[in-house]
Amino acid sequence: xxxxxxxxxxxxxxxxxxxxxxxxxxxxxxxxxxxxxxxxxxxxxxxxxxxxxxxxxxxxxxxxxxxxxxxxxxxxxxxxxxxxxxxxxxxxxxxxxxxxxxxxxxxxxxxxxxxxxxxxxxxxxxxxxxxxxxxxxxxxxxxxxxxxxxxxxxxxxxxxxxxxxxxxxxxxxxxxxxxxxxxxxxxxxxxxxxxxxxxxxxxxxxxxxxxxxxxxxxxxxxxxxxxxxxxxxxxxxxxxxxxxxxxxxxxxxxxxxxxxxxxxxxxxxxxxxxxxxxxxxxxxxxxxxxxxxxxxxxxxxxxxxxxxxxxxxxxxxxxxxxxxxxxxxxxxxxxxxxxxxxxxxxxxxxxxxxxxxxxxxxxxxxxxxxx
Amino acid sequence: xxxxxxxxxxxxxxxxxxxxxxxxxxxxxxxxxxxxxxxxxxxxxxxxxxxxxxxxxxxxxxxxxxxxxxxxxxxxxxxxxxxxxxxxxxxxxxxxxxxxxxxxxxxxxxxxxxxxxxxxxxxxxxxxxxxxxxxxxxxxxxxxxxxxxxxxxxxxxxxxxxxxxxxxxxxxxxxxxxxxxxxxxxxxxxxxxxxxxxxxxxxxxxxxxxxxxxxxxxxxxxxxxxxxxxxxxxxxxxxxxxxxxxxxxxxxxxxxxxxxxxxxxxxxxxxxxxxxxxxxxxxxxxxxxxxxxxxxxxxxxxxxxxxxxxxxxxxxxxxxxxxxxxxxxxxxxxxxxxxxxxxxxxxxxxxxxxxxxxxxxxxxxxxxxxx
Numbered sequence: 001x002x003x004x005x006x007x008x009x010x011x012x013x014x015x016x017x018x019x020x021x022x023x024x025x026x027x028x029x030x031x032x033x034x035x036x037x038x039x040x041x042x043x044x045x046x047x048x049x050x051x052x053x054x055x056x057x058x059x060x061x062x063x064x065x066x067x068x069x070x071x072x073x074x075x076x077x078x079x080x081x082x083x084x085x086x087x088x089x090x091x092x093x094x095x096x097x098x099x100x101x102x103x104x105x106x107x108x109x110x111x112x113x114x115x116x117x118x119x120x121x122x123x124x125x126x127x128x129x130x131x132x133x134x135x136x137x138x139x140x141x142x143x144x145x146x147x148x149x150x151x152x153x154x155x156x157x158x159x160x161x162x163x164x165x166x167x168x169x170x171x172x173x174x175x176x177x178x179x180x181x182x183x184x185x186x187x188x189x190x191x192x193x194x195x196x197x198x199x200x201x202x203x204x205x206x207x208x209x210x211x212x213x214x215x216x217x218x219x220x221x222x223x224x225x226x227x228x229x230x231x232x233x234x235x236x237x238x239x240x241x242x243x244x245x246x247x248x249x250x251x252x253x254x255x256x257x258x259x260x261x262x263x264x265x266x267x268x269x270x271x272x273x274x275x276x277x278x279x280x281x282x283x284x285x286x287x288x289x290x291x292x293x294x295x296x297x298x299x300x301x302x303x304x305x306x307x308x309x310x311x312x313x314x315x316x317x318x319x320x321x322x323x324x325x326x327x328x329x330x331x332x333x334x335x336x337x338x339x340x341x342x343x344x345x346x347x348x349x350x351x352x353x354x355x356x357x358x359x360x361x362x363x364x365x366x367x368x369x370x371x
Numbered sequence: 372x373x374x375x376x377x378x379x380x381x382x383x384x385x386x387x388x389x390x391x392x393x394x395x396x397x398x399x400x401x402x403x404x405x406x407x408x409x410x411x412x413x414x415x416x417x418x419x420x421x422x423x424x425x426x427x428x429x430x431x432x433x434x435x436x437x438x439x440x441x442x443x444x445x446x447x448x449x450x451x452x453x454x455x456x457x458x459x460x461x462x463x464x465x466x467x468x469x470x471x472x473x474x475x476x477x478x479x480x481x482x483x484x485x486x487x488x489x490x491x492x493x494x495x496x497x498x499x500x501x502x503x504x505x506x507x508x509x510x511x512x513x514x515x516x517x518x519x520x521x522x523x524x525x526x527x528x529x530x531x532x533x534x535x536x537x538x539x540x541x542x543x544x545x546x547x548x549x550x551x552x553x554x555x556x557x558x559x560x561x562x563x564x565x566x567x568x569x570x571x572x573x574x575x576x577x578x579x580x581x582x583x584x585x586x587x588x589x590x591x592x593x594x595x596x597x598x599x600x601x602x603x604x605x606x607x608x609x610x611x612x613x614x615x616x617x618x619x620x621x622x623x624x625x626x627x628x629x630x631x632x633x634x635x636x637x638x639x640x641x642x643x644x645x646x647x648x649x650x651x652x653x654x655x656x657x658x659x660x661x662x663x664x665x666x667x668x669x670x671x672x673x674x675x676x677x678x679x680x681x682x683x684x685x686x687x688x689x690x691x692x693x694x695x696x697x698x699x700x701x702x703x704x705x706x707x708x709x710x711x712x713x714x715x716x717x718x719x720x721x722x723x724x725x726x727x728x729x730x731x732x733x734x735x736x737x738x739x740x741x742x
Contacts (some may be wrong), residue, residue, distance in 0.1 A: 027409030029616055038398030042585075071442050075608025108606030112483045208612060214413075215611040235479030236607050237446025240586040241579060245400055245616035 007322060010310045014319030016349050018271070021212040021257070021339035028214055032249035042242045046230060054247045057254075058218040062203050063194030066226035069247055071238045073180055073217040074105050076204045079232040080219055081141055082113045084174040084202070088140035091116045094132075095143040097123050098150035100178065112236075126156045129163045135173075142168055145178035146196070147185055152285035152295035152335075158189050165199035175199065180206040181291055187262040188290040201225075207250035210264060210292060211257050212339060216246035260340070264292035267338040274351065278358035281365065285333075297333040300364070302326050308360045318345070318353035378693060381681045385690030387720050389642070392583040392628070392710035399585055403620035413613045417601060425618045428625075429589040433574050434565030437597035440618055442609045444551055444588040445476050447575045450603040451590060452512055453484045455545040455573070459511035462487045465503075466514040468494050469521035471549065483607075497527045500534045506544075513539055516549035517567070518556055523656035523666035523706075529560050536570035546570065551577040552662055558633040559661040572596075578621035581635060581663060582628050583710060587617035631711070635663035638709040645722060649729035652736065656704075668704040671735070673697050679731045689716070689724035 011017060022028070043051035051069055059067040070076040078101065081093045093109075095101065097119040101109045109115050118139065120131040126148045135142075144164070147153035156164075168175040177200040182193055189196060197203045202221035207213035219229055233239045268289040275284050275296055285295045298305050302324045313319050321334035382388060393399070414422035422440055430438040441447040449472065452464045464480075466472065468490040472480045480486050489510065491502040497519045506513075515535070518524035527535075539546040548571040553564055560567060568574045573592035578584035590600055604610045639660040646655050646667055656666045669676050673695045684690050692705035 023410075024413040024415070024613065025409060026404065026407055026411040026413070026615065026619070028413070030404060030407075030409050033397065033401060033404070036397055036401075038396060038401050039394075040397040042395040042397070042399070044395070070608070072608040072611055074605070074610070078608065105608075106602050106605045108608065111606055214616065215613045231477050234445070234477045235482050237441070237443040237449065237476075237479065237609060238607075239445070240443055242395065242586045244397065245585065248397070 005310060005314075007306050007310055007324065010313045011319040011322040014313050015317040016345050017319035017341060018345065018350070019319075019321070019337050019339065020341060022341060028212075029245065029249060032214075032252040036248055040244075040248075042244050043247065045241055046233070046239050050244050051247055054251055055218070057251065058205070059220055061193055062197045062205065062218075062220040064197060064203065064220035064222070066223045067218050067220035068226050068229050068233065069243055069250075070217045070219055070233060071215065071240065071243065071246070073100070073178075073204055073206050074108065075233065075236050075238045076217045076219040076229070077101060077143070077176070077178060078105070078109050078113055079229050079236065080176050080202045080204065080221075081109065081115055081143065082232060083225060083228050084141035084176065085113070085115055088138075088172075088174070090138045090140040092118060092136065092139045093141045093143065094118045094120050094135055094139050096121055096127050096145060096148060098148065099143060099145060100149075100180070101143070103150070124151060126151070126154050127164070128156060129160055129167060132164050132167055137171075139173055141174040141176055143176045143178055144200075145180070147181055147291045147293070149181065149293070153181065153289065153291045153293035154286050155185060155188065155290045158191065161199055174201045176201065177203040179203050181209050181293070183258060183261050184210040184264060184291040184293070187265040207246065207254070210261060210339065211250065212253045213250040214246055216243070216250055257340070261292070263343060264338045265289070267342040268292050268294055268336065271336060271338065271342070271350070274354045278354055279361045281361050292338040294336050295333045296320075296336060297327065297331060299331050300361075301330060302332040304364070305332055308357070308364070312353055312357050312360060316349055316353040316356060318349055320353070320357075376681060376685075378677050378681055378695065381684045382690040382693040385684050386688040387716050388690035388712060389716065389721070390690075390692070390706075390708050390710070391712060393712060399583075400616065400620060403585075403623040407619055411615075411619075413615050414618065416612055417604070417610050421615050422618055425622055426589070428622065429576070430591055432564055433568045433576065433589075433591040435568060435574065435591035435593070437594045438589050438591035439597050439600050439604065440614055440621075441588045441590055441604060442586065442611065442614065442617070444471070444549075444575050444577050445479065446604065446607050446609045447588045447590040447600070448472060448514070448547070448549060449476070449480050449484055450600050450607065451547050451573045451575065451592075452480065452486055452514065453603060454596060454599050455512035455547065456484070456486055459509075459543075459545070461509045461511040463489060463507065463510045464512045464514065465489045465491050465506055465510045467492055467498050467516060467519060469519065470514060470516060471520075471551070472514070474521070495522060497522070497525050498535070499527060499531055500538060503535050503538055508542075510544055512545040512547055514547045514549055515571075516551070518552055518662045518664070520552065520664070524552065524660065524662045524664035525657050526556060526559065526661045529562065532570055545572045547572065548574040550574050552580050552664070554629060554632050555581040555635060555662040555664070558636040578617065578625070581632060581710065582621065583624045584621040585617055587614070587621055628711070632663070634714060635709045636660070638713040639663050639665055639707065642707060642709065642713070642721070645725045649725055650732045652732050663709040665707050666704045667691075667707060668698065668702060670702050671732075672701060673703040675735070676703055679728070679735070683724055683728050683731060687720055687724040687727060689720055691724070691728075
């Protein structure tokens, strides 16, 4: 055992990491392409059967007339909002304060498209109908992220969603779905992707979250919307001569993982229950997961928690997370995201690791109390 | 022989196609990854040894402190011009009327970055010092494309380039190189990529033209420039979680093809000579190529030339081009771009095909004269 090891190192070396489908390495590409004939022609700047067949498949899956394969969701979503903004003649769009476009894209939406987002809801809960009702009249588009990743993957009730959709339709406000993890919420809602998408005018899905492809995104909607998005895709520099490394791997992993979304969801529910049953100074958000993900919150600082997680990982072999995120002044949290790996873990190892984690937290409490 | 066949079909079925390195198919990816260990970790949003090592390699090759791997040249070059525009506090940039940004990018530079390009030179020749001297004082950046692809891959004299560079430096105007085909001009100029790049403040090179990778581009310059370009790369949606399918294949083909640039250039010179020696109603631009490419111009319409090319291709097996481009009212032309394939062609087949093409053009002339 090394004297100093980072949490990321401990996680990467652990024989039983909890998150995801597996390592993000070149094998992901090699596996996807192993059985693909080398004679298959590349797509060419958005044309060709490789990209067109994939787009048709996703359009069907999402219940929309057309879809377009993009290199990234960042590109796809900025473009969706720009199209709706241009159509409405209004620069105003609305989304959650922890929306990907607001916090992870270096303000591309503002710097490139000059859109003016207004922030709906507070930071702790998803967007509700009441937030949408409180918007000014000239908002061109509302973006909803389902599940809301940065707050542990929370969801509104389905009836709330239906009400938001009905309101936006009545008012002529476009409704866009950030469905980076759309397939992952279908088991909880008990609705197909197509049913959920029917509430929205445009939809983005990621091919490398729950589906576990290499990179890429799909944007779906009406035919004219899709065609316009292709023009913007070229403007953004996303209309690559060849996107097939992402497209063919997306299709490969789609076939394998779409049928497993219920397993991932159930794994998350089970693991969150273990966490919550064990020690009061940590808890999950949501308490009962509604997708394959949740956050684990602690009343300990990053600096206090890190050595404990490293120790328990090294003792049990179970990797909890590779990174802790600070939260206000005293706490921290991490994200759990269930994929293929979880079903392969020895359950007794996971139980032992979480029990041991609880013990360490308890003994820390006793030390703190005796000071 | 089918009764109707398109030029593209005839070209794709021809046993001896003249252009490029080979088919753009999945085999290009499979070959590049065959010997790469599956355990190699993916790059992650622009970090990790896979992308950093590649960027270091290109920075060294181009003689710049830093380089950044991009999904596309469209994205890289818009960003380069935006950075120089912001630094100068001027929206004015200058380039050739047939610049890629002006004619192939759906006006991304104007629609996303609101830059105001002024067009230098006329459409038939490269940009010269006199064009640059005639610019207004507040131009932030001049972009030079070497070779100028849309006019057959023409180049200015190297002394002209040096004079433009010296002038821009003296005036504080940034000079950006569209070096999509930079490596392809090193044999003619008798200068290394590094020497040519030393005349420029920023440089873009493509990894899928002469190098024959799958897709992608590299932008190089000073360290601060590179760092700023990463921020814009994220804004554009180009900071993908994984770019390794493009990066590792770029490095694989770089090793194989960088040493062959002189062969490609010499092949182009030889083939252009064959074309020019054969019939007066076609000619190449440039007459003597200065890179691996040239255009073949005809005083015939697309509709007149197409059946002749198809016939000669079917008779000899030599594919000339998959597409003709119209030129003014009476003429048309096509692009020739020499890669790995040319050296493998039976020379007598190529000579026979061009001789036969000349005969057909001659007999067409006689028919026309006798009408």
